[in-house]
Amino acid sequence: MEPETHMADLLLGGFVMLGAALVMVLVFRRFGIGAVLGYLIAGILIGPQGFQLISNAETVLEFSEIGIILLLFIVGLELAPARLMRLRQAIFGLGMSQVVLCGIALFLLIMTATNFTLAASIAIGLPLALSSTAQVLPMLQSSGRLNTPTGEKAFSILLFQDLSIIPLLTIIAALSRAPDESGGQSGWLTALYAVIAIVGLIAVGKYLLQPLLKVIGRIAERELFIVAGLVAVFGSAALMEFIGLSPALGAFIAGVMLANSPYRHELEADIDPFRSLLLGFFFLAVGMMLDLDVVMENPAFVLGAAAALVLVKIAIIFGLGKLFGMATNPALAMGMLLSQGGEFGFVLFSEAEKALLIEPEASSLFGAVITVSMATTPFLMLLSRRFSNGTAKSSTKLDDPGNAARASVIIVGQGRFGQTVSQMLLGAKIPLTLIDIKPEQIDIHEQFGAKVFYGDGTRVDLLRRAGAAEANAIVFCIDDPNFGPEQVRAIVQSFPDTKLLVRVYDRRQLIALKGLGIVGMKRELFESAIDLAKQTMFAIDIDSSLIDEVDEEFRQRDCDRLEAQLKSGGDMFAGAELRFGTGLPPEA
Template identity: 75%
Template sequence: LLFRRFGIGAVLGYLIAGILIGPQGLGLISEGETILEFSEIGIILLLFLVGLELAPARLMRLRRAIFGLGLSQVAVCGIALFLLIMANTNFSLGASIALGLPLALSSTAQVLPMLQSSGRLNTPSGESAFSILLFQDLSIIPLLTIVAVLSRAPPTQDSLPGWLTAILGVLAIVGLILAGRYLLQPLLKLIGRIAERELFIVAGLVAVFGSAALMEVIGLSPALGAFVAGVMLANSPYRHELEADIDPFRSLLLGLFFLAVGMLLDLNVIRENTAFVFGAAIALVATKTLVIFALGKLFGMQTMPALSMGLLLSQGGEFGFVLFAEAEQAMLIQPEASSLFGAVITVSMATTPLLMLLVQRFNAASAASNVELNDPSQADSASVLVVGHGRFGQTVSQMFAGANVAVTIIDIKPQQIDVSQQFGRKVFYGDGTRVDLLRSAGAEKCAAIVFCIDDRQFDSATIDVISSAFPDVKIFVRAFDRVHLLDIKKSKISGAKREVFESAIHLAKQAMVAIDLDEVLIDEVDREYRQLDCDRLEAQREANDMFAGRHLGFGLSGGKRESD
């Protein structure tokens, strides 16, 4: 709470708290290793939640960033850090490789929550950062293989060759995808029909931890298995419900993870090698920032997003501890070196919140020439929240303004915010479908939330989560089309309207007047069409079938005016 209050971020607070209560601080907790093992479940849940936001189609769209930008980052940063260690230390070639390559990885547990909480995960720069982190998780396979090839320890009978591990990993991913499509999705539909919420949560958790366990058995990252499980459920209508159930545990366990990292920090190593630890941490952060910034520019990013991404991914990562332990078992490095570079990673993690504050100041300084993206928590108290300020939201917000109703407007598109600002409209930046962001904007004090977003993925499951969080707030939704309208009407909403319904009716009436049809006939057709449409919607809703009530319409068999 103290660190959040001063805007530094919770991660640094967790690290320092871990140091204070750990064996080298007050000595209140001595089992740091055990706590770390349990808290790694938080990373597994984090990757699962990220997978839920990445439907396979979107993942395919990011393939260039994952295998282009991600591969380039791991390779270039790894080589640069290896050369830096070789040039400035007395470590052997094998030890320098075993220490340098893991330092190229960043902290998924630290970076992804920062992207999610700020609503930047779905922005172009956020997707680029995520693509790099995803490839880093995939790169655990070749990095473990490199350590195994360089190993000076006698081989064990239980270990698998790196090439075999890679093949098994690919087969496992394919098997999980097929299991998700042909087993898990039908199972969730069955559970959904019988309305057993507990069984639904159990099925989701079995998918998460079953996938994670499968990957661990074949020697891969369990977090990668959880990510695949999330992608399997990304198109499920229950994904938002799963996210709402699991997210609190993810937050608590990630906090526990950083506490454990602080507990395990060897203060004696830092005390005896202060200059080296802090100098190496600064060199690590500077090298990764410069390399990632250069790669971002090479891949077409603008200057500030590329710099922000470089600083965001500049720290060492939690998988570095895993790879250092493997290198230690492979007799490539001594335990003292593992502790020393583990301290370097921890110190580099502590710099990230401070660097993010620096980025925010850079953004503020360049606000005159760039889009000003304000956090919704800065908004004044309002009676209505309007989410989405495109062509639909602009009309809605102006209608409220004309009635002297205080409105807070939220949009996730910087370009749209820029255009709105040019016309004097104050629009706040963020993903207005997230409960945490709506709460920071004061949603619980509002009379209504009007969702004006052009998104068919904004479905009844998402609306149910929002309405549960704000039960006293009236919710209105812009429906994309008839199918979308039928879906959102399953939720507790106060009103919904198809985006082109009224405009199409009015345009038809204008054309009828222009060709001199009788005004009484025009009004009668208008009234009857609306009634037929309502009857057809009700028939479709009751039958859960889009073809129900298909006879209800003019010009069709059974239509009232077919013979007119």
């Protein structure tokens, strides 16, 4: 009977949590506040301090932390190593400055405003410098701001905060008043193991995981891609947990290992629903663990401390944003995004409690402060949209391409180039689906009565929702020199009956994409440059027959040079003797 009773309790608990989340999130979404606050309130209502429908909040929290692990994996999939290197200054400059300055400021505030000891003030103040990765990143993703300059800097700070768990745990261990335990591991040894583990994971990804995915690709079993991805995620997370690091950091590294894989979009599409559900459970558990008795006994302190936490972090992060070259509005928006306490604060408070640095009552009190600060974030996010990127909030609803009617042609990118292509096709009465990733560009089209759907049109899962399998052609009009062979191969493999046409940045990108199944490519400035040269010759009275002759010969020479460069494997100097004139660098 016991297994049956356990199963019944499990099913009933799942029903209660999902039902409460469904109702509260619908209510809060209806008023445009956001899902996170709905989950928190639902957790409070069903938890031990509410109607006592669920009692094991700690178990739910441990289980739901898998959602944070999957979130960091998905973020890693979006960050190829080259892009991560580009962000290194923001990660180790802006990120480190934020953790250090906010930690010192909050430590001094607690030291002067309370009667906590020096060690207790450090053990409480430093963890409060961390923000909520689980709350901020999904909000940035859903609003399309993760890849904006503001979003990238916010992500860089969050990533360094995850890295800072090691030194923060080391500081707490150094201050510990608890009796020494045999077999303990020093923080510096943990850091060394971390470096070795990261290097090892990168090597495994390059020399084992990537070849394995190619083998799976030949077998064409989609489920095996998911299995391989999850093996990488949980293996990396378990390794980091074993050496005393954040398991989310290990999952992030696993994502970066697969960022250049042609199957990354499929992995993201399959894993994202689980990530969303588990993150919802995480915030439910945070709400269930909120000690309302502590809040009711010290309402002024909890609310005042939460307000001070938010204001101090906004002020410092805004100042750092300005120092690192951000404009006023985006810097203020970033401060609002990262102003709350984070989930790792609960972990560090627990460690400080074990180290006898703080009492359990203090841990509960400042856990409540973090929870209240999290509850302010949805409201601050609404306000921050007025400041992000220095523009007002878009009046246009960002619609998913899955809602588009099936069309003959899908056009990805609606900038200057894409607008001309779409106008020409509309002139021929061809049904189109237009996709762009820039909300401001979509807003402009809306003003002219044109419907553009929001999303990253290079993603296989998004193209599938847009009806790419039924379309006759997909035209990529994006200005992205990094749109490369791996992405094109994934799209060609997913939609073999749909013709692909691509606007390429220069001849280097054209050579890289040649022979991958694209039926048409056009260098973005080629024709306009030829046309302007012809207009110049006409303006200075060059004979029209000579103009046509030069035009024809130039095109032939350019075609012959491309053929020579392709045969040479991409050598830009191949066929140089075919160029008009000497001493000029190879043109695009």
